[in-house]
Amino acid sequence: MSRDFNLRKIGYTGEDVARAYLIKNGYHILEKNYKVVFGEIDIIAEKNNCVCFIEVKSRKSNKYGLPEEAITPYKKNKIVKVAQLYIKQKKLEKKYFRFDVIALSFDHNLLKDFKHITNAFCE
């Protein structure tokens, strides 16, 4: 129970850090944890007429590989599907789009590494 709680805590902390970073860099946060029945997108933000679908990945240590490595094709596919739905729902067809990844590594609850990968993948 406590281990699971800790992992989630890392996850939420990561998303908080990511959001703070995006706001600081001039992004407008449209959604956080946008959830539909078949998937979820961590953050949807907009800057310069470009809507970014952002997956935040946090890791407690790099022992099992880098956080950005943990995004599988299956996960990518899910994000793309959710993004398509979001665009339809909000009627955003006239805008530009991008898929980003924000990867965070923690060491004993301290942020060790931060990466914002723009255009991380495409459909």
Added chain:
Amino acid sequence: MISKLYSAALLGVEAFLVEVEVDVTRGLPSFNIVGLPDTAVQESRERVRAALKNSEYQFPMQRITVNLAPADIKKEGPAFDLPIAIGILIANDELTQVYDNSFIIIGELSLNGRIRPVSGVLSVALMARGKGINNLIVPQENAREAAIVDGINIYPASDLRQIVRFLNEEISIPPFYVNKEELMSHKDEYSVDFSDVKGQQQAKRALEVAAAGGHNVIMIGPPGCGKTMLAKRIPTILPGLTLEESIEITRLYSISNLANKRDPIITKRPFRAPHHTISDIGLIGGGAIPKPGEISLAHHGVLFLDELPEFSRSALESLRQPLESGMVSISRALRSVTYLSNFMLIAAANPCPCGYYGDPEKQCTCTSYQIQKYRSKISGPLLDRIDIQIEVPRLNYKELVNRKSDGEISKDIRTRIEKAREIQLQRFIGRSIYNNAQMSRKDIEKYGLLSNDAWNLLTQAMEKLKLSARAYDKILKLARTISDLELKEEIQTAHIAEAIQYRSLDREYLI
């Protein structure tokens, strides 16, 4: 925004025009190629993406669709990398000049934006001229090959940035030029010469006759007597290549990726000597997407089959049709193509498995059954297409060390052969026959004029040696060539006598 430009793909030895359409629109970022691309074309997505980024261009994170038209022919190879990249740049407004579609662009991109050579550039250049598109952008390494085609401008491309600046008219690239006279002047240089072969005067004479009339030859003799050595020197006595012949050969080598990078134009007659374990597909060509085989790579040159009876039966039988028609049609599920294969067949064989049957000094150790089995491997119909059958005896030590037994040099022999070929070309002018070996029954009757003595000799030989009707034709063809070599209009007794000698297998002397 949409952009359209021209590129080319290969279908056998011919190239065809491909329109590369690139559409960049808003939407979820994606990059798709449609129009029956194969794996190499699909992978060009990754090369184009990396090359654009590494050349400091923006790769649009938008919906990119590339269409290769006509969409019903399968496209293969990496040559579309460059047109796709340029298409994306045009759609992305990186090209400031209005692009006017007067170019055909081909080239493979490396990840850092450099342009790598592709195959079949000569075919593309010929197609461009045929379509009236006068400007061709090719990879730097292929420029020499393309420039042999007259009447179009060849622009060598070395990297993506350079070619974009060229299309933007910021820099100019001088069209690549090749001095054809200088190129074709190297055609006589061979590293071997007929005078290297000691003795074997008879065999040399037979090969001279063969080269003069385009006849196929089988040489039969014990191991180590010089059969291979003689065969290797045949290209040195064949008449020099014309520019047209050279282009035909180069196209075949270019699509097979065998052209020399520094010197891609083939100016010497090819000599191909495949090992006897070759498959029939390796010999005549084939594969899912048919590639030229050894017979096509020996086009206008010599195909040397050493140890003829050791070749697989199916490989040898597959030679029959190309030997007659000078081309081979290969049909597969994906496509069928025709490759030219007008070659001179030189075969070599031992008289028996141990190699010494009929040798005056060394004893043959084979049983008659073994010999019969060995010889039955060469079928009658194949042997039929071989006009000259000669024995090449073992050289004795005296001949080997005797300096006087050095023969003529190739150049002198070639001069005679060129004269004989000239007579033949005049004889068959306006027809698709180029030498005596291709004569039909009718031609033989028309051109095989015999003197009375020669006629008597032939009649005698036919009766005494019990020669077949086919052998009769072959003897007359050979006699025609021999008299052409001596610049005689009428076939003399000596010519007939020599021709009969070259049919040793008809006389059942050896086989």
